[in-house]
Amino acid sequence: MSVDQKTVRRIAHLARIAVQEQDVPHLQGELNAILSFVEQLNEVNVEGVEPMTSVTPMTMKKRQDGVTDGDSAEKVLRNAPAREDDFFVVPKVIE
Amino acid sequence: MTELTHLTIAEARDGLKSKTFSATELAKAHIGAIEKARALNAYVLETPEKALAMAKASDERIAKGEAGALEGIPLGIKDLFCTNGVESTAGSKILKGFKPPYESTVTQNLWNDGAVMLGKLNMDEFAMGSSNETSAFGPVVSPWRRVGSNVSAGSSGSIEGTHLVPGGSSGGSAAAVAARLCLGATATDTGGSIRQPAAFTGTVGIKPTYGRCSRWGTVAFASSLDQAGPITRTVRDAAIMLRSMSGADPKDTTCADLPVPDFEAAMSRGVKGMKIGIPKEYRVDGMSPEIEKLWQQGTEWLRAAGAEIVEVSLPHTKYALPAYYIVAPAEASSNLARYDGVRYGIRENGKDISDMYEKTRAAGFGREVKRRVMIGTYVLSAGYYDAYYVRAQKIRTLIKRDFEEVYAQGIHAILTPATPSAAFGIGEKGSGDPVEMYLNDIFTVTVNMAGLPGIAVPAGLDAQGLPLGLQLIGRAFDEETLFAAGQVIEDAAGRIELPGAWWAGA
Numbered sequence: 082m083s084v085d086q087k088t089v090r091r092i093a094h095l096a097r098i099a100v101q102e103q104d105v106p107h108l109q110g111e112l113n114a115i116l117s118f119v120e121q122l123n124e125v126n127v128e129g130v131e132p133m134t135s136v137t138p139m140t141m142k143k144r145q146d147g148v149t150d151g152d153s154a155e156k157v158l159r160n161a162p163a164r165e166d167d168f169f170v171v172p173k174v175i176e
Numbered sequence: 177m178t179e180l181t182h183l184t185i186a187e188a189r190d191g192l193k194s195k196t197f198s199a200t201e202l203a204k205a206h207i208g209a210i211e212k213a214r215a216l217n218a219y220v221l222e223t224p225e226k227a228l229a230m231a232k233a234s235d236e237r238i239a240k241g242e243a244g245a246l247e248g249i250p251l252g253i254k255d256l257f258c259t260n261g262v263e264s265t266a267g268s269k270i271l272k273g274f275k276p277p278y279e280s281t282v283t284q285n286l287w288n289d290g291a292v293m294l295g296k297l298n299m300d301e302f303a304m305g306s307s308n309e310t311s312a313f314g315p316v317v318s319p320w321r322r323v324g325s326n327v328s329a330g331s332s333g334s335i336e337g338t339h340l341v342p343g344g345s346s347g348g349s350a351a352a353v354a355a356r357l358c359l360g361a362t363a364t365d366t367g368g369s370i371r372q373p374a375a376f377t378g379t380v381g382i383k384p385t386y387g388r389c390s391r392w393g394t395v396a397f398a399s400s401l402d403q404a405g406p407i408t409r410t411v412r413d414a415a416i417m418l419r420s421m422s423g424a425d426p427k428d429t430t431c432a433d434l435p436v437p438d439f440e441a442a443m444s445r446g447v448k449g450m451k452i453g454i455p456k457e458y459r460v461d462g463m464s465p466e467i468e469k470l471w472q473q474g475t476e477w478l479r480a481a482g483a484e485i486v487e488v489s490l491p492h493t494k495y496a497l498p499a500y501y502i503v504a505p506a507e508a509s510s511n512l513a514r515y516d517g518v519r520y521g522i523r524e525n526g527k528d529i530s531d532m533y534e535k536t537r538a539a540g541f542g543r544e545v546k547r548r549v550m551i552g553t554y555v556l557s558a559g560y561y562d563a564y565y566v567r568a569q570k571i572r573t574l575i576k577r578d579f580e581e582v583y584a585q586g587i588h589a590i591l592t593p594a595t596p597s598a599a600f601g602i603g604e605k606g607s608g609d610p611v612e613m614y615l616n617d618i619f620t621v622t623v624n625m626a627g628l629p630g631i632a633v634p635a636g637l638d639a640q641g642l643p644l645g646l647q648l649i650g651r652a653f654d655e656e657t658l659f660a661a662g663q664v665i666e667d668a669a670g671r672i673e674l675p676g677a678w679w680a681g682a
């Protein structure tokens with residue numbers, strides 16, 4: 082499979098990465114190089130094989146449903162590019 | 177007395193214990209060496225004040241007889257590990273200025289044992305790369321030079337000539353250890369990022385079993401593959417450091433609730449009576465005769481030490497790298513969704529929130545990261561998920577099954593080359609086709625796909641005078657065998673003589 086330029090633009094938007102029009106052909110070439118490299122996986126017979134979900138078999142650890150951390154708004158917000166009081170500030174979301 | 181920066185961790189531990197020198201003297205020697213080595217670009221952030229404060233505290237604990245396992249040992253920390261109040265960027269512009277208000281479990285474990293932090297080490301952006309060339313801080317210069325090369329310390333504080341890469345993604349870690357800018361360094365390995373740079377720089381690197389080290393507080397690349405481990409100058413030092421880094425952690429549900437063995441004690445076991453597997457599928461087309469010879473030599477060393485050598489088959493080996501380039505980007509595209517200009521790092525303003533996200537990520541991510549996030553987004557998108565992602569995960573099951581079948585035959589460990597070649601020059605690979613760079617991980621990536629431990633040990637030099645490494649792959653949670661067999665290789669090969677500080681004249 083290979084991607085066309087329209088698909089490159091669609092993927093970039095899905096990935097939320099702005100792409101300049103002049104970069105599209107180059108990106109298309111790079112993505113297609115990777116897709117053609119992974120093409121060889123089609124020759125493997127995977128019938129009846131379970132997809133891997135956990136690389137080391139282990140039961141998921143569980144803990145008490147209790148508060149272990151929190152009340153640290155200052156720490157959470159310390160690195161924010163824009164804030165007001167205890168809130169992150171973002172551009173208007175709803176028109 | 178040997179220069180303090182030339183000591184191994186084990187020697188420094190002894191010297192501190194016998195009070196031959198203090199932790200402060202040891203830290204100062206390294207701070208001085210780092211200042212003279214800025215042209216290598218191994219450190220992206222030096223923390224000398226922190227190092228001296230930690231060393232002072234170590235000296236006080238040593239005086240009181242309360243020394244920890246790594247008391248006073250100066251280490252470099254890969255910039256992927258979050259360090260409390262100290263900028264942590266994962267080698268990316270998008271995390272510029274980010275000072276975590278918490279400490280990663282792995283680094284906290286090291287500090288709990290008394291280790292001293294010298295600074296943060298350069299790396300490929302978000303650990304995506306095999307040459308340290310994708311770092312937002314620029315490439316790292318390898319302390320190694322080819323015989324007769326024109327690379328030298330320039331007059332303006334920079335390096336002249338076409339230098340070699342230290343490998344990646346833990347390029348800063350490997351270069352710093354090889355250039356004696358720390359006694360050991362933390363590193364991480366998603367497809368080979370500990371073992372490949374270790375092999376390129378004549379150092380020892382171990383990626384432990386998935387779940388041996390906590391991933392909490394380490395910036396995530398591909399969560400089902402990422403593992404932390406040390407890069408050091410000897411097998412013994414790797415054993416010492418890994419023991420401190422490892423251990424159960426309630427903050428990471430994939431971190432194993434298993435006791436950490438005394439890896440150092442396991443080193444003297446030797447390989448007598450062990451079965452070492454030689455996988456025939458690793459004899460790839462076009463393998464260089466030097467790598468072939470090195471592998472043969474390693475086999476003979478292990479046989480001479482009493483191991484039984486058995487040819488084994490891992491039939492799905494050739495599919496590991498392509499499957500990795502579906503699984504790893506898929507997980508990366510999901511993990512890196514968090515960099516959106518809202519909670520940390522940089523922000524580029526836009527006309528609405530979506531525009532802000534897109535501009536922030538376009539400005540903050542480098543080319544390789546964008547490429548992988550886009551591939552990951554594509555293979556997870558509607559209509560392609562089964563054809564790519566599910567198929568790759570099925571192949572991952574087959575890769576793991578290959579190893580299980582070999583170990584079920586009584587094989588204790590598997591010997592392979594660590595890399596298909598010695599270090600290459602900056603700009604030499606991957607500029608046209610990204611896959612050319614990816615092929616560096618051909619011998620290491622299977623280990624991540626199967627969650628197994630793997631160690632790279634220096635085993636010799638090539639015709640150009642550059643180090644080459646061998647890799648040993650073990651059973652899950654049996655790093656002890658790797659340290660035992662790794663020590664046999666180190667003893668037989670002799671310790672590689674690291675380059676002198678030619679860069680210090682810059």
